[in-house]
Amino acid sequence: MQNGVTFWTEGGPSIGMGHVMRCINIAHALETEEMPMHFLVNNERPVIDRLNEEALFHIVYPMTGRHANRLTNGVVVIDTKRDVSAQVRSLREEGRKVVLIDNSSTGEADAIVMPTPVYRGLGSGNLLSGSSYLIIGDNFRRSRGTEPLVHSAPLKVLVTMGGSDPFNLTETALKALWNIEGIEVTTVIGPAFKITETMEEFIKRSNERFIFVFNARDMAPLMRASHIAFTAVGTTVYELAYMGVPSVLIGNFESDAQDLATLHELGISRSLGYYRDLNPADISEAAESFRDNPASWTEMSLKARNLTDGDGASRIADLIRSLIKQQN
Structure with missing residues (x-):
């Protein structure tokens, strides 16, 4: 499963659908590529329904899971507000490349994307942020x-x-x-x-x-x-x-x-x-x-x-493609 992409995220009434929708938009930006692609998501009806509507394959698996390496492709994109330090460490030990979206809980990921013009955290070599990375849907x-x-x-x-x-x-x-x-x-x-x-x-x-x-x-x-x-x-x-x-x-x-x-x-x-x-x-x-x-x-x-050109999802898709090439 080395050449594909897994989106690991969550949504629902209590936390909204923002995490899921961002991942869906990135997935659509990758659809021109012939690569395996699927989602790991929590078991909330709004999440499942939306992925079904988008015809995106998904597996129910919680963000708190510690053995996702058995269910993931070579690049894993994680979008959640949770502390996922342990999950990132485990995935990288198994040879996966990891991209965190709007999550700076650990610096061990291969890339951290903060899709906002208001990020105020510490910078690092693997961090990308700003209006250029705002994820705007095709709709x-x-x-x-x-x-x-x-x-x-x-x-x-x-x-x-x-x-x-x-x-x-x-x-x-x-x-x-x-x-x-x-x-x-x-x-x-x-x-x-x-x-x-x-x-x-x-x-x-x-x-x-x-x-x-x-x-x-x-x-x-x-x-x-x-x-x-x-x-x-x-x-x-x-x-x-x-x-x-x-x-x-x-x-x-x-x-x-x-x-x-x-x-x-x-x-x-x-x-x-x-x-x-x-x-x-x-x-x-x-x-x-x-x-x-x-x-x-x-x-x-x-x-x-004029805040953004709306191409953030495409830029993140390019980042994912570069990580896949590194896998090869």
């Missing part, structure tokens, strides 16, 4: 269009807080946006949302100005049709940026503070801070500011659109 690349977005009335607002929205930030945003004139709001309800009575009432009151989308399979058309988006820190911020959509960010965790500040400084996002410290009036003010200041919105939209 976004197809939907982006050649011309930048144009400010218009009404302002099209997207609210998307991930697959589970553990702190009900969607509800918080809707409360603040509901009575603002001159905006139209599309709200994405994820597959693991806990629908409160208040949210049920919002959904019942949906109209031409407030639309709800359930379990969206492709976010690209929704982003393409939006001027701004309220969201949390994560891969969605960069997908929005690629589409030219400025984001208004609310932090799920106190540890998001530095990322919020850096994304704000990049000029692609506006940070409203940690959700526990949030003043709902700040949500209203942000929407009204983008509505009433076309020049400011246009400047931020162009900065967002």
